[in-house]
Amino acid sequence: MQVPRYWREIPKRYRLEAAQCKKCHNISFPEKFSCPECGSQDFKTIKLSGKGKISTHTIIRIAPEGFNDQVPYGMGIIEMDEGPRIMAQITDCDPEKLKTGDRMIYQFRRIREDGSTGVIMYAYKFVPDVGI
Amino acid sequence: MRKLAIIGIGLIKWGELWEKSMRQIAAEAVFKCLEDAGTDRIDTMTIGNMSGGLFNGQEHLSSLIPDHMGRKNIPAMRIESACASGGMAVRTACLEVASGFSDYAIAVGVEKMTDISGNEATYALATAADQDYEAFHGVTFPGLYAMMAKAHMDRYGTTREQLSSVVIKNHYNGSLNPNAQFPFKITGDQVLKSPMVSDPLRLLDCSPITDGAAAVMITTLEEAKKLKKQPVFISGIGHASDSIALSSRKDILKLEAVELSTNTALKMAGKSIKDIDFAEVHDCFSIAEIMILEALGVVAPGEGGKASSDGLTGLDGDFPVNPSGGLKSKGHPVGATGVAQICEAVTQLRGDAGERQLENIRTGLTQNMGGSAGSSVVHILEVI
Amino acid sequence: MTGIVGYGTKIPRYRIKVEEIAKVWGADAPTYKRGLNLNEKSVPAPDEDCxxxxxxxxxxxxxxxxIDPADIGAVYVGSESHxxxxxxxxxxxxxxxxxxxxVHTADLEFACKAGTEGMFIALNLVKSGAVPYALAIGADTSQGAPGDALEYSAAAGAAAFIMGTDNLIAELKDTHCFMTDTPDFWRREYKHYPEHGGRFTGAPAYFKHVTGAVDAILGKTNMKPDDFKYVIFHQPNGKFPVLVAKKLGFTEQQYLPGLLSPTLGNTYSGSSPMGFAATLDIAMPGELILLISYGSGAGSDAFIFETTKRIxxxxxxxxxxxxQxxxxxxYIxxxxxxxxxxxxxxxx
Structure with missing residues (x-):
């Protein structure tokens, strides 16, 4: 039963809510208890724009449990325009054609389900920003 | 702080040990170690184990293992730091002896990984990553290291051939190691023909799933000098952590935990990396060995690939790395790996390494890390 | 004033051609292409759903x-594939x-009409002043049984409309509903695929309710087909909406911009709302648009909108x-x- 763990992260997973340090303006995603740059514990919640670019990526061909039906799938670290980097699946594309620096945009997608009777888990993924 | 020495090592043949349980292989390694040390005395025991819970449904190894050894009252504790659990167990045993709490501390590392399916093992290993922000999204360890490899290739021009050179070298070394899980040579062509796991890493870039155990006995240098065998002196210990999620790092090609743990250990030993004759490092993937070479300071950032293909790290190179065959050929029973690295360094320093024996060595370094280098522990070993 | 302040759509990137489905089931592709005016349909990715x-x-x-999404006081999602x-x-x-x-939220279901049901409720809710904005969505990832005629059309897509009372892009002029109990298509609980009444889905079902709703709203507003710049019908295939348009006296110029099914398929609850969105994409200010949905079971909702400058x-x-x-x-x-x-x- 993964429900509480899944549910707790919803603001970040659904809406890309990040924490911006009020002192040094560094943005953490996900939030940290204190700012890794200046140590301040005074944050405000901001919503990331969902736009960024591929910092590095790979193609997962042997998947963990729950992802077997999706292989091969793109996976990458997306550097958001606001600065934070996010590990995410890159979907809706031919993963062979992805390149470092490609522009990416947030989409809301299914990540996995807890078996055929359990909860369905949703979160951000990224897709090539081709204007659709 | 009391000076530390290793007086015994115990290593068993690694592989898919279908007929043996976790407790059996741990006890085997311990008794081999006791035999090698020439003593029965155990004041305390540290147990390096990443995930008895997920691999075997068994926690509480501090009771299980002494019990199976027939020495149920030994004060024991399990140490966990993902794939660095073994190295951390050795470090903790060192703290026991250095502080004077114990005179004879044994560190045993054990992982019994084949009791579950490959899929389940992949899941268990992935718990070393950030569950909520990495594993949740479907990334695997080969995937994380593949991203580092891709970035390394993009930034430094590291090549497929350079990655393969690590694999070829480690398998060559492993072919000379009777305890290795895969003691055979591999060609570059075989690497290229192995299935892609996570681009650009192929199956033969990855360390395997292994059952294995290893043990080392730590005591004071004074105690060690009373014994007949030549003691190996532990002159430096370093330990550091880094962010658990790869994406949190400003530069994913900088293994900060490895750098910091190395610098701490060198400082304690009063040495520089140039004083180190050889190293056993955590080559969980081919790219890892290349990046560790850079983090240790053996070569400049970006030059690890070329150094590997140029033969710097071969048995006859200027800085031999993983004479044991490394995680790649010797196997990677995660909790045992860090302890086994120490066993190899001791074997080399004693001059007992047979066909893979390195010449003219006095100082060795072992480096063991967890996850995508979210934790790292380094030991420096010397013969006096 | 009541109407639409924003609209948006989503179509999966994947498509399958009618020929590809026909090949597997030994069916005659031209029959579907010519007979039902269907060429291909959208297919949701494995990580997409309603x-x-x-x-x-x-x-x-x-x-x-x-607008600030926190000001949305009601969210309605109409779908048969929640x-x-x-x-x-x-x-x-x-x-x-x-x-x-x-926020008040409800999931709606009325076969292919669930999307416009949400629009109907959302419009009336903002009109009443109960909430500043209300969001209505028609979305489906519908399934036809393998080999069944529905498999050639059952597609995926969504259209969303935010209703409000100012800053409108299209003002609501009127609505009308036409509904009877007509079991032309259904899916029983725990069943994966729907069943349908074959040709019974035509005259007594789709055509009766669509024309009923159009006649009623035209009568109520004292308007005629050529008063409208555009018309959008529910589109279970490419044939029914064309037939009904002609029967009611609408021209190609009026219905073509909103006719998506020949290359999209039937997106069920998303169908007529998506056709409406495609029409808003090209409409100029001050144009009248007639939207008529159809949901099996059976009923039609009719809406008249007039676009504003803001569009x-x-x-x-x-x-x-x-x-999109x-x-x-x-193509897969x-x-x-x-x-x-x-x-x-x-x-x-």
Whole structure:
């Protein structure tokens, strides 16, 4: 039963809510208890724009449990325009054609389900920003 | 702080040990170690184990293992730091002896990984990553290291051939190691023909799933000098952590935990990396060995690939790395790996390494890390 | 004034051609292509469902509406393919767009009419002053039984509309409903695929209710077909909406911009709302648009909207439907389609 763990992260997973340090303006995603740059514990919640670019990526061909039906799938670290980097699946594309620096945009997608009777888990993924 | 020495090592043949349980292989390694040390005395025991819970449904190894050894009252504790659990167990045993709490501390590392399916093992290993922000999204360890490899290739021009050179070298070394899980040579062509796991890493870039155990006995240098065998002196210990999620790092090609743990250990030993004759490092993937070479300071950032293909790290190179065959050929029973690295360094320093024996060595370094280098522990070993 | 302040759509990138489906079932592709005016249909990716399509369409609607999502006081998702049998899609959508927690939400179901049901409720809710903005979505990832005629048309897509009372892009002029109990199409509980009445879905069902609703709203408003710049009908295939348009006296110029089914398929609850969105993408200020849905079971909702000046300002702030429909398509074979749509038995 993964429900509480899944549910707790919803603001970040659904809406890309990040924490911006009020002192040094560094943005953490996900939030940290204190700012890794200046140590301040005074944050405000901001919503990331969902736009960024591929910092590095790979193609997962042997998947963990729950992802077997999706292989091969793109996976990458997306550097958001606001600065934070996010590990995410890159979907809706031919993963062979992805390149470092490609522009990416947030989409809301299914990540996995807890078996055929359990909860369905949703979160951000990224897709090539081709204007659709 | 009391000076530390290793007086015994115990290593068993690694592989898919279908007929043996976790407790059996741990006890085997311990008794081999006791035999090698020439003593029965155990004041305390540290147990390096990443995930008895997920691999075997068994926690509480501090009771299980002494019990199976027939020495149920030994004060024991399990140490966990993902794939660095073994190295951390050795470090903790060192703290026991250095502080004077114990005179004879044994560190045993054990992982019994084949009791579950490959899929389940992949899941268990992935718990070393950030569950909520990495594993949740479907990334695997080969995937994380593949991203580092891709970035390394993009930034430094590291090549497929350079990655393969690590694999070829480690398998060559492993072919000379009777305890290795895969003691055979591999060609570059075989690497290229192995299935892609996570681009650009192929199956033969990855360390395997292994059952294995290893043990080392730590005591004071004074105690060690009373014994007949030549003691190996532990002159430096370093330990550091880094962010658990790869994406949190400003530069994913900088293994900060490895750098910091190395610098701490060198400082304690009063040495520089140039004083180190050889190293056993955590080559969980081919790219890892290349990046560790850079983090240790053996070569400049970006030059690890070329150094590997140029033969710097071969048995006859200027800085031999993983004479044991490394995680790649010797196997990677995660909790045992860090302890086994120490066993190899001791074997080399004693001059007992047979066909893979390195010449003219006095100082060795072992480096063991967890996850995508979210934790790292380094030991420096010397013969006096 | 009551009307639409923002709209957005989402279409999956994957497509399967009628020929590819016909090949597998030994059927005659030209029969479907000519007979039903269907060429290809959208297929949802394995990581898409009614909730994800709804969210992504709603986020596009927000880009055009330019409002604070927290001001959305009601969210209605109409679909026959809600991801859960019990557990609302609306909560997922509300949470993802940032409308929680002060929001009323409901999942609606009325075969292909659930999307316009949501629009009907949302419009009347903002009109009453109960909430400043209300979001209505029609979204489906509908399934036809393998080999059944419906398999050639059952597609995926979503359209979202944010209703409000000022800053409108289209003002609501009137609505009318036409409904009877007519079992032409249904899916029983716990069943994976729907069943239908074959030719019974035509005259006594689709045509009777659509013409009934159109006649009623024209009568009520004292208007005639040529008063409208555009008309959008529910489009279970490419043939029915054309037939009914001609029968009612509408021209190609009026219905073609909103006729998507020949290359999109039937997106069920998303069908006429998506046709409406495609029409808004090209409409100029001050034009009258007639929208008529149809849901089996059976009923039709009719709406008359008049576009405002603001439509030209906002339409480029989000992807247009035709771009989503015609560009960056990925064609798949039946095997991939069967895998994506979970038509292959695999162990849990």
């Amino acid at each position: 909730a994800t399509l709804s969210v992504n369409a709603a986020l596009n609607a927000l880009k055009r509406a330019e 991801p859960y049998a019990v557990k609302p899609t609306g909560t997922i959508v509300s949470e993802a767009i940032g409308a929680c927690p002060y 030209e300002e906002v339409r480029d702030r989000a992807p247009k439907l035709k771009t 429909l015609d560009e960056h398509k990925i 074979e039946y095997g991939t389609y069967a895998k994506f749509r979970k038509k292959i038995l695999v162990p849990n």
